[in-house]
Amino acid sequence: MSELRGPVRIVGTGLIGTSIGLALARLGVVVELVDGNPDNALMAERIGAGSRLVEIEPQLVVVAVPPDHVGAVVAEQLRQTRAIVTDAASVKSKPLADARALTDDVTRYVGSHPMAGSERNGPLAARADLFDGATWAITPHATSAPEAVDLVRRLAEACGARTVEMSVEDHDLGVARVSHLPHLMSALAAGTLADAPSSHLELSGQGVRDVTRIAAGDPRLWTQIVSANSTALTGLLEQIRGELDRLLVALGKEEAADELTAILGQGVSGAVRVPGKHGTPHIDLVTVLVTIPDRPGQLARLFADAAESGANVEDLRIDHSPGRPVGEVELAVKPGSVDQLVDVLTERGWVVHR
Amino acid sequence: MSELRGPVRIVGTGLIGTSIGLALARLGVVVELVDGNPDNALMAERIGAGSRLVEIEPQLVVVAVPPDHVGAVVAEQLRQTRAIVTDAASVKSKPLADARALTDDVTRYVGSHPMAGSERNGPLAARADLFDGATWAITPHATSAPEAVDLVRRLAEACGARTVEMSVEDHDLGVARVSHLPHLMSALAAGTLADAPSSHLELSGQGVRDVTRIAAGDPRLWTQIVSANSTALTGLLEQIRGELDRLLVALGKEEAADELTAILGQGVSGAVRVPGKHGTPHIDLVTVLVTIPDRPGQLARLFADAAESGANVEDLRIDHSPGRPVGEVELAVKPGSVDQLVDVLTERGWVVHR
Numbered sequence: 001m002s003e004l005r006g007p008v009r010i011v012g013t014g015l016i017g018t019s020i021g022l023a024l025a026r027l028g029v030v031v032e033l034v035d036g037n038p039d040n041a042l043m044a045e046r047i048g049a050g051s052r053l054v055e056i057e058p059q060l061v062v063v064a065v066p067p068d069h070v071g072a073v074v075a076e077q078l079r080q081t082r083a084i085v086t087d088a089a090s091v092k093s094k095p096l097a098d099a100r101a102l103t104d105d106v107t108r109y110v111g112s113h114p115m116a117g118s119e120r121n122g123p124l125a126a127r128a129d130l131f132d133g134a135t136w137a138i139t140p141h142a143t144s145a146p147e148a149v150d151l152v153r154r155l156a157e158a159c160g161a162r163t164v165e166m167s168v169e170d171h172d173l174g175v176a177r178v179s180h181l182p183h184l185m186s187a188l189a190a191g192t193l194a195d196a197p198s199s200h201l202e203l204s205g206q207g208v209r210d211v212t213r214i215a216a217g218d219p220r221l222w223t224q225i226v227s228a229n230s231t232a233l234t235g236l237l238e239q240i241r242g243e244l245d246r247l248l249v250a251l252g253k254e255e256a257a258d259e260l261t262a263i264l265g266q267g268v269s270g271a272v273r274v275p276g277k278h279g280t281p282h283i284d285l286v287t288v289l290v291t292i293p294d295r296p297g298q299l300a301r302l303f304a305d306a307a308e309s310g311a312n313v314e315d316l317r318i319d320h321s322p323g324r325p326v327g328e329v330e331l332a333v334k335p336g337s338v339d340q341l342v343d344v345l346t347e348r349g350w351v352v353h354r
Numbered sequence: 355m356s357e358l359r360g361p362v363r364i365v366g367t368g369l370i371g372t373s374i375g376l377a378l379a380r381l382g383v384v385v386e387l388v389d390g391n392p393d394n395a396l397m398a399e400r401i402g403a404g405s406r407l408v409e410i411e412p413q414l415v416v417v418a419v420p421p422d423h424v425g426a427v428v429a430e431q432l433r434q435t436r437a438i439v440t441d442a443a444s445v446k447s448k449p450l451a452d453a454r455a456l457t458d459d460v461t462r463y464v465g466s467h468p469m470a471g472s473e474r475n476g477p478l479a480a481r482a483d484l485f486d487g488a489t490w491a492i493t494p495h496a497t498s499a500p501e502a503v504d505l506v507r508r509l510a511e512a513c514g515a516r517t518v519e520m521s522v523e524d525h526d527l528g529v530a531r532v533s534h535l536p537h538l539m540s541a542l543a544a545g546t547l548a549d550a551p552s553s554h555l556e557l558s559g560q561g562v563r564d565v566t567r568i569a570a571g572d573p574r575l576w577t578q579i580v581s582a583n584s585t586a587l588t589g590l591l592e593q594i595r596g597e598l599d600r601l602l603v604a605l606g607k608e609e610a611a612d613e614l615t616a617i618l619g620q621g622v623s624g625a626v627r628v629p630g631k632h633g634t635p636h637i638d639l640v641t642v643l644v645t646i647p648d649r650p651g652q653l654a655r656l657f658a659d660a661a662e663s664g665a666n667v668e669d670l671r672i673d674h675s676p677g678r679p680v681g682e683v684e685l686a687v688k689p690g691s692v693d694q695l696v697d698v699l700t701e702r703g704w705v706v707h708r
Contacts, residue, residue: 115557127707129645135556166553174554182543182565187621188597189539192531192590194623199520200528202489203469204628207568211536214561215625219618223611230606236546237602243542244598248591252584257577264573267541269548271569274558291483299667300657307654316653316672353481 002084002147004154006030009058009083011073013044016088016114017064018126021049023159026128030054036065044123060151063087067224071098078103084148085109086155090175091228092139092168106141110148111168113137113175114161121218129160136161139168169232176232178274183214183222184237190215206317276315285314285332288342291351292327302329302350309344311337356438356501358508360384363412363437365427367398370442370468371418372480375403377513380482384408390419398477414505417441421578425452432457438502439463440509444529445582446493446522461499464506465522467491467529468515475572483514490515493522530586532628537568537576538591544569560671630669639668639686642696645705646681656683656704663698665691
């Protein structure tokens, strides 16, 4: 088994690269920081993610540059060093193809994808614990050296992540389904609101807030991401277009109600498969609604009371429609602790609905 | 001005009808409960929403039956009584057209739509405060009597709601945009997950959870809702298909990156218009991330510390990726109180990220 000894060279000191540096530095691994923008590398160095000047040849290079540049930088690092090379991009086929077009030997390269991030960018948003318990996909290709796969797994583990190994193609189809397609659907739904009259927006509830939230992400970054995964996404978008056409034909025809119900039922089947907390399906939890006055300190009081009931709150949401003077908190707990929770909260004067 | 004296007859004692009954009963208004299912009416009566037997002619009839039956029941009530009649359906053109087809005089009818609900159904989920501070749309038509509009407004106010008056057509286009289209987009996105390999689902994060949440709603109920609003929805779905075709053409073509960015940018413009808490755009709030160990009592401790800082938590989310042993809570507060909040939490040992 390959041991992660270092030095580890990180090319690209944005959120992901700098966070990897911080995670490795806390284990005493020597980290070299490289960035086309000297200010970024300096900032990463100042917060303790590594050093801009390391004279020993790296054992491992982590390429964490914007998606469009990953393949070229991977090829460059394979040529310039004898190190094992990985990257952290959210798509895997295109970087591999790009690198192969630029260099003959990609045996020392194994792609990977830490599934963690933030709406914030740049080295100052970085955190040593960004990957604690996160999923980190490792995607060997046909000619990857086994010791390269091993070493990249060691990297992910050193950062505190849980590794999942899958093929490059399977990975890209997976993220197309659970990340890129949802983003595009969110953007399309939100797009219809851009020029809508304000009176229509006044009718908004929690549903449209949830569906459109991720559409607020940076359009330039997402253009790079979805472009790099266009093959997998095109198949899914064509599937969506087929379903959309079925919907348009069925909508408003009384005899086609079963067809509509079938399309919506397919949505239910998919929705319940999305894992909730800790990988458990969210249908295993019971939810309780609590009305809370809109005053400071009420949430503190509520959670103190909930804790005293012995129930662990597994998930929570605040629902607040425009103009409502009171809020509602939905607490999700394990079925075994719901009775006790409701009893204690009711006793303490909360308005609770199951 | 018409006063709401009662009796109020409620036809359909599900969640909405029974909640209206409870809200009126707490004001001392006499409420008559009618339901095709005698068990439902009995349950509504038992929880105090009104009485199954009222011998005085109603002043107002509220039709709260499933969407498909609203028009027929409205026409029936207009013929059988001299009362003003309203309904609570989430679409307004079709019930009006259905009622007009069955009765000559619809001057005593004014549609309305209380924008509140729950994932729960039936009389036992009802609550007197369901409409407190909620938006209640009132949709007069060309021949509505002014006193009928007045009385329906009184009903909404008596239930604690904030009224918004708009035309039948404008209402239906509005809910198509902010409710029905988001539901269909959520269902289509979730539908692609129904037959996906489990390994793909393992890559799920918070984004796909948010986008697909509402797709879990009852397919039969939603078939009725979207069918009743097919005209407004068809226009929007055709707009979506147009954008989807633009996406499919642009995707994967380097020269079309600007086109992709424009489509995604339109999504950003729409997403930021969706009102957050109390009708204010969510961009006015500042968010802070706090890491919390997955143990009972941690949320209580966090909110107690937050309350002591003097900050009022305006919104919150828990983010938990599958398999992560720690959770992260995102607290949204007004910009003026963020420094104090971060200082106090850090001082008390919380790991806080801005």
